[in-house]
Amino acid sequence: MSNFFKETDIDTSQAEAIITETLKNCDDGELYLENHKSESIVLDDNKIKSSTYNSDQGYGFRAVTGEVVAYSHSNDISKESLRKSSDNLKDTLKSKKGTYNHEIPKTNNKYYENINPIESKTFDSKIDLLNSVNNYLRSKGSIVNQVTANFLGEHKSIEIIRSDNQILKDDRPLVRFNVSVVLEKDGKKETGVYGVGGRQSYDDYLKDGSWKEVCDEAFRIANVNLESKPAPAGEMKVVLGPGWPAILIHEAIGHGLEGDFNRKKTSAFHNLMGQQVASEGVTIVDDGTLHQRRGSLTIDDEGTPTENTVLIENGILKNYMQDRLNARLMGTKSTGSGRRESYKHVVLPRMRNTMMLSGKYSQDEMISSVDKGIFAVSFGGGQVDITSGKFVFNCTEAYEINNGKIGSPIKGATLIGDGPSILKEVSLVGNDMKLDPGIGTCGKAGQGVPVGVAQPSILINKMTVGGTKL
């Protein structure tokens, strides 16, 4: 636990006095303090390419009245700096008058332990493991052209001081371990990438040789792609595998259900509350309470405890994801979805772990029902245009389906669809829901935050596949 005012010229009670005075005519606001330690160790091209340790600390001071947000941040935690920020906030809001909302729910739940993953594994053992990964993959033959592996670990302590001297704290561990391999055969090169992670120590994901499974999966994907043919172009049926392909859910409807875009009426979903937006049998939640998951949070970055928010229940749109500001302006409660990348960023309503729940069909039933289409198993990233609702995601492992049978692997291609209508095209929902391996980062307004996704296999009646073969 960091003591943010140690070694500064200001103590907690003096800071509280500045906060209370600054926010007295505001609807909401807080001082957010953050201490962030992170490391990155990269093996590439047979060498330890880099080892970097980052130490960052600072505050973000926010005052909110009506729809207006005033924000000032600095890494100088001092009386003068806080005063300057305070003046800045007061100046922006000088013509506004609000009433401070003191209400903030409390929680005793904890969804992860306060460990520092950077310190809980020695530097030597990390280097050893990276070298083992390199040797293990290269021992698979001369087809292995390049191996990259890295550790990313962090520990973030946050403290939120509100106007009523209420202090909320959280300590968040996070790790990620990635392996990328490039294979070369007959002049053709292909990549396979796989990773694991979450809010535990590295060894929870890598012990008992489970790091080898990460390597094997990256190798398998690259190997499949070496045999890939050009992908088809045009509209067809698409079967998505379980787990990580749920970034479809994240892009297609997740972003469109964030409170800010709906308050501003710029989301393609803003007038669809209570309406049927998906096929019957489709239920989607955004859950911040799963233990040790990458997208989980005990409290969000405004101090609100997270929850399991039902977004779509049996096809009907039920809730948006809200932070305090958008909830207040829309006459509802925060869903514990207020997040920020760091003290340098304002709070926005964001996703946590977005999941489509299981239905009753098997993956085999889906594939055998398709005459001509594709089966997509693994993905790179995705993107959405909130306003038009159009979204894309990139396949990194996919196969053609011919007459109900899985055929040849196909090259990476972008799939494009329309958010508000795609879920109505989901005709079968599988019984095999799976969480992703813990590697997702979501970008919005220049801020990246860790998130998770989950889904069962699904069959989509019609989607445009962006290959090169007509």
Add this chain to the structure above:
Amino acid sequence: MIRDQEFLRDIASYCIENSKKLGATDVGVKVIHSVSENVSFRNKKLDESNRADSFAVNLTTYIEKKKSSINSSDLSKSNLEKLIERCIDATKITPSDENNSLPDKDLMSKEIRDLNLYDETHYPNDKKIEFLKNVEETASTDEKIVNTEAGFTENKNNFILANSNGFLGGYKSSNFSSSCVAVSRINGAMERDYEFGSTRFLQDMMKPEEIGKIAAYKAIKKLGPKKIKSEKIGVIFDKRISKGILSTLASAISASAIARGTSFLKDQINSEVFPNSINIIDDPKIEKGLGSQNFDSEGVETNSLKLVENGILKNYLIDTYYGKKLNLKSNGRSGGTTNLYFENGTLSFKDLLNSEKKFLYITETIGHGGNIITGDYSVGASGFMVEDGELTYPVSEITIAGNFKEMFKNITLANDLEMKYSTNAPTLLINQMTVAGK
């Protein structure tokens, strides 16, 4: 106020001296201070004001051929002392790599030219508000515009880069940027578009009325898009996205991608990669340039480079580490390209649109569908159909796909280059791409 060179130099020297005291044989350090002020408006009302005051120290220590780095935002000597110790400890146990080293002394930048990158003008928030009101006023004149957002950011930056071979340099820079996003609606369906300006000097900023007008015009023009049939067709890239072709080239010819063997342009140096009419230049010394610099992120002098001459790939983008791997000297591109651009083509924009009966004109792509290893490309797109030289109707929910190797060879450039970003390209046509739609 932005901190002066002397303040940053003190910290840089402290880091170098302390690292050497603890056993570092070489040291590189960068100290940065930046102050940024942003105001944003939505529907003609103040939405957000944001002030940022940030320090950063990036330190790399070497013990012979071993290397490790730390970054921190806390410049207090007590914090730096702890971090330097940590950095040295990590360096000692990091395996050595024969290519780790500071740049060759004779490649270092010797003099700092004033490239006119700093405008000390402070544009107070009241003025920014005035500016944004004008942006939104013009953006929202048409009733089809249902939402507008506008922002103005002023950024001041100062840095010092130093190393234990005696290099020390740095300078101030500034940036003013303004943007407007307009949302249009017809029959319940919405579209969004934008306009954006970014300059080193306040006086060079686009007029607010211009920004608002263009954003609204573009958002309205996109209304009522159709999804077209899948087909092979010539695709014209609007200037806003044609520069993406150059960013792809830059990734593919970075020394790291070449040395690691992970580029579709590996072994293509001195080969014809583009049609012979094409020249591509990276010039760091353009006055007021958004990508201008005196030296790269290692302190190596940067000069103008012809990356592609008459269609032939002439240079990679080389830093010290990967240069050693390739047996090549750094050409000052650690950190990538500077002001990168295609030299103008010969056809006017109008003549390019008329060069065939039918084209697809793309104004926006979404997704990250470029693969630098294989050259495969597939992204979501939206834009317009062009028939007989006229933009006839908007198009969306389609993808365009191809392979960069062939796409590069099929480029025709218009002659409408503008220096609006750090990477700039004129409107360009790529013959025969696959469009997937209905």
